[in-house]
Amino acid sequence: MGELSPHSQDVAVDDPKWRAVLALAEELGLPVNLHVTEPEGGSYPGRVETPLVDFRAMAAEWSGVKFILAHWGGRVWRGGALPENVWVDTAATPLLYGSPIWDEGLAACGSGKILWGTDYPLELYPKEPGKGTFAGLLAEARARVPEGDVDGVLGGNAARVLCGKSASEAC
Numbered sequence: 001m002g003e004l005s006p007h008s009q010d011v012a013v014d015d016p017k018w019r020a021v022l023a024l025a026e027e028l029g030l031p032v033n034l035h036v037t038e039p040e041g042g043s044y045p046g047r048v049e050t051p052l053v054d055f056r057a058m059a060a061e062w063s064g065v066k067f068i069l070a071h072w073g074g075r076v077w078r079g080g081a082l083p084e085n086v087w088v089d090t091a092a093t094p095l096l097y098g099s100p101i102w103d104e105g106l107a108a109c110g111s112g113k114i115l116w117g118t119d120y121p122l123e124l125y126p127k128e129p130g131k132g133t134f135a136g137l138l139a140e141a142r143a144r145v146p147e148g149d150v151d152g153v154l155g156g157n158a159a160r161v162l163c164g165k166s167a168s169e170a171c
């Protein structure tokens with residue numbers, strides 16, 4: 001379920017209402033997609049701080065929940081190895097990061113932890129109108145992800161995350 005953002009709605013991650021959401025996700029085996037802002041990232045309209053420690057704390061406490069951290073998880077790997085029950089997605093990559101994020105993310109997370117995300121209907125290349133949101137990002141992924149890993153990043157990884165009921169269940 002998601003993209004959700006307790007931070008954007010001024011709900012503390014230890015708020016009982018938010019904990020009830022995570023408990024339901026765990027019970028139903030639903031991955032939770034969360035909005036994440038990179039701490040060092042630039043300013044833009046609507047930016048909300050989302051401390052990375054909050055995501056690490058949630059992942060540790062709710063080990064039965066699969067978390068998909070949007071926007072490359074704000075480079076959450078810089079705070080330590082990615083927890084087993086955490087994945088990142090590529091939503092809004094061109095707006096938030098330079099293309100080197102692909103190499104950094106692949107090296108830090110491994111391709112199996114990276115899920116295709118776009119942030120549709122957001123225009124991802126406002127300064128390159130002809131590039132096209134989907135076509136442009138797709139070309140970027142194909143150029144940056146090793147050939148044998150492209151299918152996983154573009155859908156196979158997500159399919160595996162979505163089909164297992166528990167955080168550790170493979171399918």
Ligand SMILES: [Zn+2]
Nearest residue numbers: 003035036070
């Ligand atoms: Zn977002």
